[in-house]
Amino acid sequence: MIEVADLWFTYPEGTIALRGVSLRIGDGESIAIMGENGAGKTTLVKHFNGLLKPQKGTVLIDGVDTREVSVAKLAKKVGLVFQNPDHQLFSSTVEEEVMFALKNLGFTSEEIKERTNWVLKFLDLEKYRERSPLSLSGGERKRVALASVLCVKPKILVLDEPTIGQDAKQKRKLGELLKKYQEEGNTVIVVTHDVEFASKYFKRIVVMAKGKVIADGPPNKVLTNPTILNESSLTPPQVAILSYEIAKKINNFPKDIVLFNDLLQEVITRVKR
Amino acid sequence: MRGMLVVLIEIKNLSFTYANTEEPAIKNIDLTINEGEFVLLTGPSGCGKTTLCRCLNGLIPHFYNGEMEGDVIIDGLNTKEHPVYELAQKVGLVFQDPENQLVSLNVEKELAFAPENLGLPREEIRKRVEETLQLLKIEHLRHKAPYELSGGEQQRVAIASVLTLKPKILVLDEPTSNLDPKGAEQVLKTIKKLNEELNVTIILIEHRLDLILPYTSRVVLMDKGEIILDAPPYEAFCSSIPEEIGVDVPVSIKLYNELLKIGMKFNKVPLSTKDAAELLTEVLK
Amino acid sequence: MSYTMFSAFEFKRKDTYIHNLDPRTKMFMTLIFMTVALLFTSIVPLLITFIATLIPVLLAKSVKEWLSSLKGTTMLLVFILVINSFVRDLNFAVAMVLRLIVLITAFSAFFLTTHPDDLAQALIQMKVPFDFAFALSMATRYVPTLAREAQTIMDAQMSRGLELQRGGLTQKIRNLIPLIIPLIVNSVRRAMSIAESLESRAFGAIKKRTYLYQLKLTKGDFLFLCFLIMYFVTMIYLKFYFPFTTWMEWKLPL
Numbered sequence: 001m002i003e004v005a006d007l008w009f010t011y012p013e014g015t016i017a018l019r020g021v022s023l024r025i026g027d028g029e030s031i032a033i034m035g036e037n038g039a040g041k042t043t044l045v046k047h048f049n050g051l052l053k054p055q056k057g058t059v060l061i062d063g064v065d066t067r068e069v070s071v072a073k074l075a076k077k078v079g080l081v082f083q084n085p086d087h088q089l090f091s092s093t094v095e096e097e098v099m100f101a102l103k104n105l106g107f108t109s110e111e112i113k114e115r116t117n118w119v120l121k122f123l124d125l126e127k128y129r130e131r132s133p134l135s136l137s138g139g140e141r142k143r144v145a146l147a148s149v150l151c152v153k154p155k156i157l158v159l160d161e162p163t164i165g166q167d168a169k170q171k172r173k174l175g176e177l178l179k180k181y182q183e184e185g186n187t188v189i190v191v192t193h194d195v196e197f198a199s200k201y202f203k204r205i206v207v208m209a210k211g212k213v214i215a216d217g218p219p220n221k222v223l224t225n226p227t228i229l230n231e232s233s234l235t236p237p238q239v240a241i242l243s244y245e246i247a248k249k250i251n252n253f254p255k256d257i258v259l260f261n262d263l264l265q266e267v268i269t270r271v272k273r
Numbered sequence: 274m275r276g277m278l279v280v281l282i283e284i285k286n287l288s289f290t291y292a293n294t295e296e297p298a299i300k301n302i303d304l305t306i307n308e309g310e311f312v313l314l315t316g317p318s319g320c321g322k323t324t325l326c327r328c329l330n331g332l333i334p335h336f337y338n339g340e341m342e343g344d345v346i347i348d349g350l351n352t353k354e355h356p357v358y359e360l361a362q363k364v365g366l367v368f369q370d371p372e373n374q375l376v377s378l379n380v381e382k383e384l385a386f387a388p389e390n391l392g393l394p395r396e397e398i399r400k401r402v403e404e405t406l407q408l409l410k411i412e413h414l415r416h417k418a419p420y421e422l423s424g425g426e427q428q429r430v431a432i433a434s435v436l437t438l439k440p441k442i443l444v445l446d447e448p449t450s451n452l453d454p455k456g457a458e459q460v461l462k463t464i465k466k467l468n469e470e471l472n473v474t475i476i477l478i479e480h481r482l483d484l485i486l487p488y489t490s491r492v493v494l495m496d497k498g499e500i501i502l503d504a505p506p507y508e509a510f511c512s513s514i515p516e517e518i519g520v521d522v523p524v525s526i527k528l529y530n531e532l533l534k535i536g537m538k539f540n541k542v543p544l545s546t547k548d549a550a551e552l553l554t555e556v557l558k
Numbered sequence: 559m560s561y562t563m564f565s566a567f568e569f570k571r572k573d574t575y576i577h578n579l580d581p582r583t584k585m586f587m588t589l590i591f592m593t594v595a596l597l598f599t600s601i602v603p604l605l606i607t608f609i610a611t612l613i614p615v616l617l618a619k620s621v622k623e624w625l626s627s628l629k630g631t632t633m634l635l636v637f638i639l640v641i642n643s644f645v646r647d648l649n650f651a652v653a654m655v656l657r658l659i660v661l662i663t664a665f666s667a668f669f670l671t672t673h674p675d676d677l678a679q680a681l682i683q684m685k686v687p688f689d690f691a692f693a694l695s696m697a698t699r700y701v702p703t704l705a706r707e708a709q710t711i712m713d714a715q716m717s718r719g720l721e722l723q724r725g726g727l728t729q730k731i732r733n734l735i736p737l738i739i740p741l742i743v744n745s746v747r748r749a750m751s752i753a754e755s756l757e758s759r760a761f762g763a764i765k766k767r768t769y770l771y772q773l774k775l776t777k778g779d780f781l782f783l784c785f786l787i788m789y790f791v792t793m794i795y796l797k798f799y800f801p802f803t804t805w806m807e808w809k810l811p812l
Contacts, residue, residue, distance in 0.1 A: 036453045036454075036455060037423070037424060037453050037456075046713070049717055051713050051716065051717065070721070071716045071717065072716070072719045072720070072721045075716075075717055075718060075719045076719075079717070080714075080717040082710065082713070082714045082717070084710075084744075086740060086743060086744050086747065087707070087710050087711045087714045087740055087744070088711075088714045088715065088718070088740065089740065089743075090735065090736045090739035090740050090743075100718055100719075100720075100736070101718035101719050104718060104719030104720055104721070105719040134743060137318065137319055138318060138319075139318050139319070148718060149717070149718065152719075164450055164451065165318075165369075165447075165450055166318070167316075167317045167318045167480060167519050167520070167521070168317075168480070168519050168520055168521035168522075169317055169518075169519030170317075170318060170519075171521075172519075193453040193454060195454065233453060233454060233455035234453075234454055235454045235458070238483050238523065238524035238525070238546050239524055241546045241550075242524065242525070242528070242546055242549055242550055242553070245546070245547070245550030245554070246550055246553050246554055246557065249554045249558075250554060250557050250558070253557070260524060260527065260528075263524075263528065264528060264531055267528070267532065267553060267556075267557070268532075268535065270557055271532075271537065271556065271557070327754075330758055332754060332757060332758065336753075336754065336757050356763075357757050357758065357760070358760035358761075358762070358763035361758055361759060361760045362760075365758075366758040368751065368754065368755055370751065372703060373748055373751040373752045373755055374752075374755045376696060376699060376752065376755070376756065377675065377699075378673060378674060378675045378695070378699060379675070381770075382675060382770065382771070385770040386759060387759040387760055388768075389767055389768050389769060389770060390759060390760040390761050390762070390763050390764075390767060391760050391763050391764065392763070392764045392766050392767055392768050393768060394768065395768055395769075395770060398768065398770050399770065402770070418571075420702065434759065435758065435759060438759070438760065
């Protein structure tokens, strides 16, 4: 459980990144934190694993104040995957790269072996075990970076802009993977401005603008609200635009559909009448 | 209204293998592009799109080592026989990360950089800088440093900085990848304007197809180094190939294809969300 | 990693008399101050020089940035003070500390008020080869980018449990590997990417490049240069020709 209460944070150069954010994230939730660049999304999630400490307000992870624990200690519970995998990769083999976090966090050699095997299988990286991570393609490196954090099996998994530079197939695989991980009881949080990805794979959308949370709810309520979208410089998902436009002219047509299959079903049902 | 069709880009049987690799990154590429076209180049990661772009302004073979077979002829110039700085006056190449393209400390100097490199007289440089600033409506950014600009503004400056060489062709390699939706829209609007108002030939690599598909004249689909489809947008997306290889099919077309499957008939293919809404509204009335 | 040590040398755009001076004038200023500082070993003349060096910093409204650089070098200054009091005496030590402060301030006054692009242009007009001047301005342009990247890499590795403070010396050195390798790899990648972009914009096309902006010395520059020369001549006179009075040789009452 993550409890953020009236969180304020200002960077040393003077930018006020967070202006009183309050948020509660329960176990097993799947959340997308959205907003334009500079809204405070990354600053917020860096508080979840203690990289940043609150200047005013509190952040509690499972009841523990993040100011009282080290980042390393929190890393066992909260896994943070950064946007650019090249900011993490440095080992001579993919296997070593994965073991890095496990070694740092004090797992036994048995556990290290077991978890490495598990994560390489889970992310379809077994064939690259002995390869150098730096020699892999962009998409593969992203998977290795994810593996190197996922091996810890953190109860809370946070990914910062995981879909940048990914093609449709890669995004689909990632979305399904995250869904699977969440269904095992873990909390999955992504920071993204990809409305299509967010509306498809996440049940709760938190929208931020200028350091504040301006919306918090399911995609079909949040990503179809013109005021929210305007303030956060987001565009609605294509499906939502379609349903909205159709609803303008057709009576009783729902104007807030966000999932493709829902839209398809709605159209087919009406056509068959 | 476009005038006579002028062939600007002619690629014949092109293959390229980077040095120290075994497999060619691109093979058997045959492509002809006319002036004024807006070509969307897309395909899954690793399909060779970026490599193809590099062949268009001479980075391949002059900057990247490897084995090149076949020919690329840009406005009559064979890229094997002309240096990059000459080809840069025909083809402007814009990359994904603005951070690595904006090297000067203010926008004005950034725009002047390319013509300065060619040794053009100062008055000519001044003229081109002013024209380009006005064209892209970025005069207000004139004295700003790169870090003072938003992502969308940075990419527009990057585009402006290659336009000062007055190329007829603009190639953009995933220019909106690092941008938020607002920034992406700004950049795509600019590209559209350059094509519609100035007849600049555009070759765009983009994943977010829904925003740009209605304005393209042609879709070139690549997979595993080869061109597997080269057709107008409505034709390209009516086939199942794009979905199969992992390209993001816009919702309007996906819906259209699904409704065709259950036997519905339409008189045109909706390329934009707006078109799809109109089409469906008609059907549901 | 703190940013304050660098902030004394990072250009900040302000509209002051000093900021608007030609970089070549400011280079001359730093040279003069440096030379004068090296001429003296007694407290009083160095104090006079220190005040002189402070004037451009004040005129440039950049006192805050300059102070933060001094804060960053306190350790070094204390070190110099201690070592020199053992080698000679406390008076000499204080004088040496003053001299170092003057040197730092002289360079600070230059870098705080000179746009790296203008510096590159000044070098070019002084017939330094373009490639060198350009490399210099590029380095300056990308310093904040690299600093940011280093911080992100540190954040990323700390999020994987890396503890930089833990362990003995060997462990601490080994802990640097997950920081240095990504930094180097990314820098090389970035360099390639920048090179590609430069090449695509005709970089290196011809030897005789043109420049949109030329630096020209103005009346303000000549005025400042006059002051600098007068100051220099005065200090030389004090050093070699002025009969030494007791107040010049004043020492700390110890």
